[in-house]
Amino acid sequence: xxxxFWLVAAAAALAxxxxxxxxxxxxxxxxxxxxxxxxxxxxRYYTLPNGLKVVMxxxxxxxxxxxxxxxxxxxxxxxxxxxGFAHLFEHLMFQGSENAPKGTFIGSxxxxxxxxxxxxxxxxxxxxxxxxxxxxxxxLWLEADRMARPVIDQEVLANQQGVVANEVKVNVLNxxxxxxxxxxxxxxxxxxxxxxxxxYGELDDLEAATVDDATQFFESFYRxxxxxxxxxxxxxxxxxxxxxxxxxxxxPRGEPVVLPDISEPRQDAEKFxxxxxxxxxxxxxxxxxxxxxxxxxxxxxxxxxxxxxVQGQDSRLYDKLVRETGIAGGVQGGINSGLGNMFxxxxxxxxxxxxxHDPDKSRDEITAALDAVIEDVRSNPVSEEELARARTxxxxxxxxxxxxxxxxxxxxxxxxxxxxxxxxxxxxxxxAGFERVTPELVLATAREYLRPTxxxxxxxxxxxxxxxxxxxxx
Amino acid sequence: MIRxxxxxxxxxxLAASPVVAQAPEYPxxxxxxxxxxxxxxxxxxxxxxxxxQVTLLRYGNVPKAFVGLRVYVGNLNEGGDxxxxxxxxxxxxxxxxxxxxxEIAEAAAEMxxxxxxxxxxxxxxxxxxxxxxxxxxxxxxxxxxxxxxxxPQSELERVRANLQRNLAVAKTQPxxxxxxxxxxxxxxxxxxxxxxxxxxxxxxxxxxDDIRRFHRENFGAARAQLYVAGQFEPAEVKAAxxxxxxxxxxxxxxxxxxxxxxxxxxxxxxxxxxxxQSTIRIAFPAPVIGTEDDLGFRVTNALLGGAFxxxxxQNIREEKGYTYSPGSGIGFNPxxxxxxxxxxxxxxxxxxxxxxxxxxxxxxxxxxPSAEEAAGMRTYLAGxxxxxxxxxxxxxxxxxxxxxxGLPASWLEAFVPGVLAVTPAQMQSLAREWMPLDKAxxxxxxxxxxxEAQIRELPELEGMPIERVDxxxxx
Numbered sequence: 015x016x017x018x019f020w021l022v023a024a025a026a027a028l029a030x031x032x033x034x035x036x037x038x039x040x041x042x043x044x045x046x047x048x049x050x051x052x053x054x055x056x057x058r059y060y061t062l063p064n065g066l067k068v069v070m071x072x073x074x075x076x077x078x079x080x081x082x083x084x085x086x087x088x089x090x091x092x093x094x095x096x097x098g099f100a101h102l103f104e105h106l107m108f109q110g111s112e113n114a115p116k117g118t119f120i121g122s123x124x125x126x127x128x129x130x131x132x133x134x135x136x137x138x139x140x141x142x143x144x145x146x147x148x149x150x151x152x153x154l155w156l157e158a159d160r161m162a163r164p165v166i167d168q169e170v171l172a173n174q175q176g177v178v179a180n181e182v183k184v185n186v187l188n189x190x191x192x193x194x195x196x197x198x199x200x201x202x203x204x205x206x207x208x209x210x211x212x213x214y215g216e217l218d219d220l221e222a223a224t225v226d227d228a229t230q231f232f233e234s235f236y237r238x239x240x241x242x243x244x245x246x247x248x249x250x251x252x253x254x255x256x257x258x259x260x261x262x263x264x265x266p267r268g269e270p271v272v273l274p275d276i277s278e279p280r281q282d283a284e285k286f287x288x289x290x291x292x293x294x295x296x297x298x299x300x301x302x303x304x305x306x307x308x309x310x311x312x313x314x315x316x317x318x319x320x321x322x323x324v325q326g327q328d329s330r331l332y333d334k335l336v337r338e339t340g341i342a343g344g345v346q347g348g349i350n351s352g353l354g355n356m357f358x359x360x361x362x363x364x365x366x367x368x369x370x371h372d373p374d375k376s377r378d379e380i381t382a383a384l385d386a387v388i389e390d391v392r393s394n395p396v397s398e399e400e401l402a403r404a405r406t407x408x409x410x411x412x413x414x415x416x417x418x419x420x421x422x423x424x425x426x427x428x429x430x431x432x433x434x435x436x437x438x439x440x441x442x443x444x445x446a447g448f449e450r451v452t453p454e455l456v457l458a459t460a461r462e463y464l465r466p467t468x469x470x471x472x473x474x475x476x477x478x479x480x481x482x483x484x485x486x487x488x
Numbered sequence: 489m490i491r492x493x494x495x496x497x498x499x500x501x502l503a504a505s506p507v508v509a510q511a512p513e514y515p516x517x518x519x520x521x522x523x524x525x526x527x528x529x530x531x532x533x534x535x536x537x538x539x540x541q542v543t544l545l546r547y548g549n550v551p552k553a554f555v556g557l558r559v560y561v562g563n564l565n566e567g568g569d570x571x572x573x574x575x576x577x578x579x580x581x582x583x584x585x586x587x588x589x590x591e592i593a594e595a596a597a598e599m600x601x602x603x604x605x606x607x608x609x610x611x612x613x614x615x616x617x618x619x620x621x622x623x624x625x626x627x628x629x630x631x632x633x634x635x636x637x638x639x640p641q642s643e644l645e646r647v648r649a650n651l652q653r654n655l656a657v658a659k660t661q662p663x664x665x666x667x668x669x670x671x672x673x674x675x676x677x678x679x680x681x682x683x684x685x686x687x688x689x690x691x692x693x694x695x696x697d698d699i700r701r702f703h704r705e706n707f708g709a710a711r712a713q714l715y716v717a718g719q720f721e722p723a724e725v726k727a728a729x730x731x732x733x734x735x736x737x738x739x740x741x742x743x744x745x746x747x748x749x750x751x752x753x754x755x756x757x758x759x760x761x762x763x764x765q766s767t768i769r770i771a772f773p774a775p776v777i778g779t780e781d782d783l784g785f786r787v788t789n790a791l792l793g794g795a796f797x798x799x800x801x802q803n804i805r806e807e808k809g810y811t812y813s814p815g816s817g818i819g820f821n822p823x824x825x826x827x828x829x830x831x832x833x834x835x836x837x838x839x840x841x842x843x844x845x846x847x848x849x850x851x852x853x854x855x856x857p858s859a860e861e862a863a864g865m866r867t868y869l870a871g872x873x874x875x876x877x878x879x880x881x882x883x884x885x886x887x888x889x890x891x892x893x894g895l896p897a898s899w900l901e902a903f904v905p906g907v908l909a910v911t912p913a914q915m916q917s918l919a920r921e922w923m924p925l926d927k928a929x930x931x932x933x934x935x936x937x938x939x940e941a942q943i944r945e946l947p948e949l950e951g952m953p954i955e956r957v958d959x960x961x962x963x
Contacts, residue, residue, distance in 0.1 A: 075549050076878040077524035078871075113514055117802070124797040125864030126520045127871020146871050148521035155518055162514075176809020176834070183764045184812050184832040190660040248524070264513065295656040326602045327581070327593035336646075337589060343650030370653060403597050410600030410619055416550045419879045 052445050053412050057428060057438045058251050064267040065239025068258055069428045069438040074248040076418045078128075079150040081143050082244040082425035083157050086433055087235035088137040089213040090276050090361065093227070098215010101134040102178050102223055103231050107141065108132065109170035111156075112163035116170065119156050126152065129420075134213075135353055137360040138433060144420045147248035151257050154245075158261035161238065166228045175220055182214050190293040194474050195300035195368045196352025202287045203302045203470035208276045209362055213353075237268025242432040244425045247418065278304060278362035285470040290477035298474035299380050300368030303464055305349055308360060309435075314447040315459040316365065317356050320349055321404035322396060322456075323387065324367050328403065331367060334387045341380055342369035357444070358426055360434045365463075370474075377473065391460040395453035405448050412444065526874045528900060531887060532722075538709035539738045542729055543887055545717040548880035552600070553623035553718035553725075557614045557630050558888060560711040560742045563680045564610055569694065569702075570686035575651060576699050577607035580614065582643040585632035589643070595629055603633065609680065610822075610892070612707075617881070623720035624728040631732035634712070637703065641696045652691055659685070659960050662760055662767040662832070662933045668959035669756050670769050670931045674826065679747045681821065687962050708739015713891055717880035746823040749773055752929040753952040755943065758959055759936040766838040766934030767830075770845060772923045774818045774825040778895045781918055783906040785827075788915045788922075789816055790865045791857060792848060793829050797864070799848045800829070810834060810841045822893065827922070835935050839942025842930065846948040852919040856912035869907045928952070 058070045089100040110116035123130045128145030143153050186192035197214055204210035243262065245254055281304055306312035324331045324347040335342045347367035349356035356363075371380065415424045424441075431440030462468075531545040566572050581603060582589045596603040599622035604615040614634050618626045658664045668684045675682035714733065716725055751773055760767075774789075775781035786794075793800040793816030804810040814831035833841040857865075877883040877900075890899050930949065932939060936956065943949060 073549065076874065077526055078874060078878065113517065117797070117806070121797045121864065122517075124795050124868045127523065127867045127874070129796070129872070129875065144875060146520075146523045146874065148523050151518040152520050155515070159514065173806065173809045177805055177812055180765065180810070180832065180834055181812035183834070188662055188763055188765050188767075188832065190657055260515070293660050295660050296653055326597055328590070328597040328602075332593075333590060336650075337643075340646035340649065343653055370657065372649060372653060403594070406600050406619070407597055410552065410617075413550050413552055413619070417879045417881075418549060419875055419882055 053409075053415070053442060055416070055424065055428070055439070055441055058255075059432065059438050060255075062238065062259065062263055064263070064265055065237070066262055066265070067242040067432045067436070068255075068262075069242065069244045069432050070249060070251055070254055071244070071246040071424070071428060071438075072249050072251060073246065073416075073418065074147075077147050077248045078144055078418070079147040079153075079245060079247040079249055080421040080425050081145075081150070081153045081157060082140055082242075082422070082429055083142070083161065084138050084140045084242040084244070084429040084433060085236055086137070086240045086242075086271065087139055088135050090136055090208040091235070091273060092231075094207065094211075095219060096215075096223055096227060097212050097219045098178070098182075099219070099223060099227065099231065100139060101214065102174065102220060103228060104132050104134045104139050104141075105174040105178055106166050106170060106228055107160055107164055107236075109174065110165045111160040112165060113159045114156055115165070119160065122152060122156060123149075128153070135358060136350070136363070138358070138430070140426070140429065142422055142425060144247075144422070150245070150249065150254070154257050154261050157243070158265065161236065161241065161262065162265045164232065166225060166232070168225055171223065171225055171228065175223065178215070178220055179217055182217065182220075186214060188293075190291065190295065191298060191370070191474060192291075192293070194289060194291070194298060195302070195366055195472055198289055199300060199302045199364060199366055199470065199472055202285055202472050203281075203304070203364055204278055204362065206276060206278055206362070208274060209278060233268065235271060237271075238262065238265050239267045240271045242429045244429050244432070244438075246421050246425055246428070276361045280304075281468045281470075284466050287470075287472050289472060289474050291474050292476075292478040294474050294476045296370050297373055297476060298368060298370045299377070300366060300472045301384065302364040302366040302470050302472075303468050305363050305365045306459060306463055308363070311447075311450065311455060312459045312463070313356075315451045315455045316349065316463060317408065318401060318404040318448060318451050319391065319456060319460060319464075320347075320356065320365060321407050322400060323391065324348065325407060330387050330391075331384075334383050335369060339379075339383050341371050341375050341383060345369045358430045360430070381471075385466075388460075388464050391456070392464055395457045398453065401451070401453060401456065408448055409445060415441075523870075526877075528877060528883065536709065536730070536734055538734065538736055540709035540733055540736065541713045541891065543713070543715045543884075543891070544722055544725065545715070545880060545884060545887070546719065546722065547883060548718050550880075551620040551719050552880075553618055553620050553626070553716060553720040554881045554884060555616045555618065555623065555626045555630050556715045556717075556884065556888075557634050558713045558715070558892075559612045559614075559634060559707055560610060560713075560892075561612045561706040562608050562610045563683075564745050565702075565706050565743055566680060569698070570680075570683050570690055571651065572694055572698060572702055573612065574607045575648065575694055576702050577605045577612050578647045578651065579639050579643065579699060580605045580612075580633050580637045582647065583638035583640050585636045587632065592629065592633065599626055601626070603629065605633065620719045623716065623718070624724040627716075627725065627728035628732045631736075634707065635733075635736055639696055639700050639703070644696050644699070648691065648694070652688070655685060655688075655691065662763065662765070663830075665758050665760070665933045665959050666767045666769045666830075666931045669758055669933070669957055670771060670828070670929065672959065673754055673756055673931075673957075674749055674751070674771060674929055675747050676750060680745070681747045685960070706740065709733065709736040710738040710740065711742050712736070713888065715884045715888060717884040719880075744822070747821065749824055749826070751927045753927050755930045755949055755952050755954040756932070757936055757940060757943070757954065757956045758931070758933040759956065760933050761935055761937070763933070763935045764835055765832045766835055766841075766932050766939050767832050768838070768842060768845075769929075769931040770829040770842070771929040771931075772827050772927070774827040774922060776823065776825055777820040777893050778899065781922070783903070784910045784914045785918050785922060786818065787862070787865050787869060787907060787910045788852070788918045789818055789827060790869055791861065791915060792816055792852065792919075795865065795868050799852070800845055803848060804831065804833070804841050804844050808837070808840075808844070810837045810844075820893065835938050838932060838934055838939045839946050842932075842943065843946055843948055846925060846928075849919060849923050849925060852916060853923070856916040859912060862910070862912040862915060866908050866910055870904045873904055873907075926951075
C-alpha cells in the first residue's frame with residue numbers, strides 16, 4: 015500500500031504515470047537504476063481571488079498531512095529601530111486569534127496527535143504543522159483564523175518579549191560561540207542595512223516593540239496576497255481545495271507589498287573582523303563569500319562547488335583542514351548556512367565556512383591552507399569524476415525531501431517555488447540545473463565569486479579567564 | 489530562530505466541540521475525525537552463525553537504503569578509561585581494510601552517502617545511507633570499518649586534539665555542566681553513567697596500543713546488530729551480508745553493568761558568574777522500559793513537560809515568559825530510567841521557575857487531569873508514534889530500541905493501544921509514585937551570587953541538602 019510517485023524514472027514516466035503506480039516494498043526490487051531517476055513531485059497549484067497561492071501535493075503512504083503557511087516577509091525587512099521584530103512577530107502569531115484564544119492553536123494540534131513550529135528566515139516567515147490526516151480541516155481552520163484575525167495585545171506582547179529574550183540568551187548570550195558565524199557574518203560581509211543588521215534583535219529594540227508596531231507589520235506583510243499555503247501528504251485534492259476556499263477564501267486582500275532595495279554592491283576588498291568571546295575556550299575562524307544570483311547557471315555551479323569544497327568528509331576543505339593540516343576537527347559551512355539552505359532565500363547571500371581551532375595554529379597558517387584549496391578551484395577545472403560525485407551527493411540529499419516523516423523540507427521547497435518563481439514545480443527542475451553545470455562553468459564561477467576581494471574573514475578570540483561553571487581556562 | 493518554537497495553553501478536547509467565541513461570519517471549529525489505521529510493515533530478522541543479528545526492512549517511498557551497524561560497545565565498556573571508546577569510534581573512519589580515510593569518504597560519497605561513526609554509552613554505530621542501487625555495495629564498506637580498522641598511528645594525535653578541543657568547548661556550555669553534575673551525583677562516579685567527561689590527562693594518555701586493544705577485546709559479531717532499511721534488493725543485500733560478516737569472530741558477549749541510581753534529596757549548585765540565565769535540571773527515577781508503568785509514565789511526562797502544550801511549558805513560558813525552551817523527557821537504560829526536566833531561565837526568576845515546576849508536579853499529584861486533557865496527551869503520543877515510524881530510518885530506530893532492551897517483537901504493535909489505555913487516575917498515581925518531591929535531585933548552573941539566595945528561600949526545597957559543586961574538578 016505504499017504508493018510512490020515522488021520519484022519516477024524519466025524514461026518510464028509516461029508509462030508509469032505520476033500518481034497511481036503501486037510501487038512499494040514489494041516492487042522496490044524493480045526500481046529502475048537511479049541514473050534514470052529524477053526528483054518528481056506531483057503538485058496541484060492555483061491562486062485564490064484574494065491572492066493566496068495554494069500548493070497541494072498528494073502522497074498518501076502515511077496517514078498524515080502537512081500544512082505550511084509561508085509569508086513573504088523575512089528578517090531582512092523590519093523597521094530599523096526594531097531589530098528582531100520579524101522574529102518577535104513570528105512568536106506573536108502563536109498567541110491566539112479571534113475564534114481560537116491563546117493556547118487553542120497549539121493545544122489543538124498536539125491533542126490531535128500532531129506537532130508544529132514556526133521560523134523566521136531571510137526572506138520568509140513560515141508556520142507549519144504535521145497532523146494525522148483526519149485533523150487536516152481543523153488545522154486549516156486554525157491557520158485561516160490567525161491569518162485573518164490574530165489577537166495581539168499588550169499582554170501577549172509582553173509575554174513573548176520575555177520568551178524571545180530568553181531565546182536570545184540560551185542560543186547566543188550564554189553560549190560559547192553564540193551567534194557565530196550565522197548571526198555575526200552577515201553583519202560583517204554585507205553593506206546594505208537590510209542584510210547587515212542583527213536579525214535576532216538587540217534586547218533594547220525587542221523591549222521597545224509596541225502593539226501598534228505589530229498591527230502595522232501585520233497589515234503590511236501578513237496578507238493572503240503575500241502568502242503561500244502548502245498542503246501535502248494524505249489528502250484528497252478536491253476535498254482539500256473546498257476546505258481551503260471555505261476558510262481562506264473570505265480573507266480580504268491587502269495592499270500590494272512593496273519591498274525595499276536589498277541589493278548588495280559588488281565587494282572589491284577583503285574584510286576582516288575579530289569577535290571577542292568571553293565564553294569561548296578556543297579561537298575560531300570563518301570566511302564568507304557573496305554567491306551568484308539565485309537561479310542562474312553560476313548559482314547551480316556554486317551549489318556544486320559547495321558540495322565539492324565543504325560538504326562531507328570527501329570534501330576538499332575537510333581533506334585539507336582536517337586530515338592534512340590538522341587545523342580543525344571538522345568544517346561547517348554552506349550557502350545560507352545556519353539559517354537555511356541554498357534554495358530557500360531570495361536576495362543577496364553568502365557562502366560561509368567555519369571551524370574552531372587550537373591557538374597554536376596561526377591565522378597565516380590557516381589562511382594559507384584555505385587559499386591553497388580555494389585557489390586550486392579558481393585555477394584548475396574540476397574533474398568530471400569529482401563533479402559527478404558532487405551531483406550524486408546533491409541528488410541523494412534532494413531525495414531525502416520525499417521522506418514522509420514530517421514533509422517539512424518538501425513543503426519548504428514547494429513554498430519557495432510558489433513564492434518567488436510562481437511555480438511550485440521549480441523543485442522538479444533543480445536536478446536538471448545541476449546536470450547542466452560543466453567544469454568550465456565551475457572554474458569561471460570560482461574565479462569570480464571565490465576572489466579574495468569578495469571574501470570576509472571573521473575570527474573569534476577567547477577574551478577572558480574562565481571559572482568553574484564556564485569551563486576550563488586553556 | 490529555527491529552533492523549536494514552543495508554546496501552549498489550555499488544551500482543547502479531541503472530539504468535544506471547543507468553547508470559543510465565534511465571529512458570526514466564520515464557521516465554528518471543525519471536529520477532528522477518526523484517525524486512519526497506521527500499520528507497521530513486517531521486518532525480516534535472522535541470525536548469522538556467528539551470532540550477529542540482521543534485520544531487513546523494506547519500507548519507504550524514497551530510493552535510498554540505510555545501512556546501520558550497531559555494536560554493543562560504548563562507554564559502558566571503558567572501565568576507567570573515559571572516552572577511550574570515543575577515540576576508537578573516531579579512528580574507525582581513519583582507515584579500514586585496504587582503504588585510507590579519504591578513500592572511505594569518497595567511496596561513501598559516490599554511493600550518495602556519508603559514512604558516520606558515533607559512540608554512545610552503550611553502542612558504537614556505523615551508519616551509511618546510500619542510494620538504493622548501492623545498498624549491497626555499502627555492506628562491505630561498513631564491515632571493513634567495524635571489523636578491520638587500521639588505526640594508523642599517524643592520525644592519532646590529530647584526532648586526539650579534536651576530542652580535546654571538543655572537551656574544552658563542552659566544558660564552557662552550561663547545559664554540559666548541568667548534565668555532568670547531575671550524572672555524577674545520580675549515578676556516582678564509580679559507574680560509567682556518572683563519568684561523562686575525561687580529565688585532560690586521561691585523554692592525553694591513550695596510546696594506539698590502548699585503542700587497538702580496546703577494539704580487539706570488545707568488537708565482535710556476538711555484540712553486533714545490522715539493520716538495512718529502505719528500498720533495496722534483498723537477495724543481493726543478504727548475500728553481501730553473508731560475505732562481509734559470516735567470518736567475523738563472535739567475540740565476547742554483551743556486557744551487563746547495571747547502575748545503582750542514588751536519588752535525592754539533593755540540590756547541586758554550579759557557579760557561572762555573570763550568567764544571564766540559570767540552567768536547571770530536576771530528576772527522578774522513572775519506570776524501566778517495557779515494565780508495567782512505562783507507557784503510563786510517558787503520558788504523564790507529556791502532560792507535565794514533554795509536549796508543546798504541557799503544563800510546565802504553559803506555565804513558565806506562555807504565562808510567565810521565564811524561559812524559551814523548557815521540556816522534560818525520560819532516558820532509558822537497560823535496568824533503570826530517569827525522568828529529567830530541563831530549562832534555561834532568566835537569572836532573576838530562577839527560584840520562582842523552580843517553584844512553579846515543583847508546583848505543577850504537586851498539582852498533578854493532588855488531582856487527576858480532566859478527561860479531555862488526558863485524552864489529548866494520549867492522542868499526542870499516538871500521533872508522534874506515527875511520525876517517528878513513518879520512514880525507513882525512523883522505524884529502524886524504533887526496532888533498534890526494542891532490540892537493545894530485549895523487548896518482545898510485539899512491543900511496537902502494543903505501544904499505541906497501551907498509550908491509549910492510560911487513565912487520568914493512573915497519571916495522578918504515577919506522578920505520586922515516581923516523583924516523590926522530597927527525593928528530587930535538583931541542579932542549577934547560574935550566577936550563584938544572585939541565584940543561591942533565591943533557591944535557599946524556596947519552601948519547596950526546605951530540608952534538602954544544598955551544596956556547591958564544580959562538575960569539572962579533577963579529583
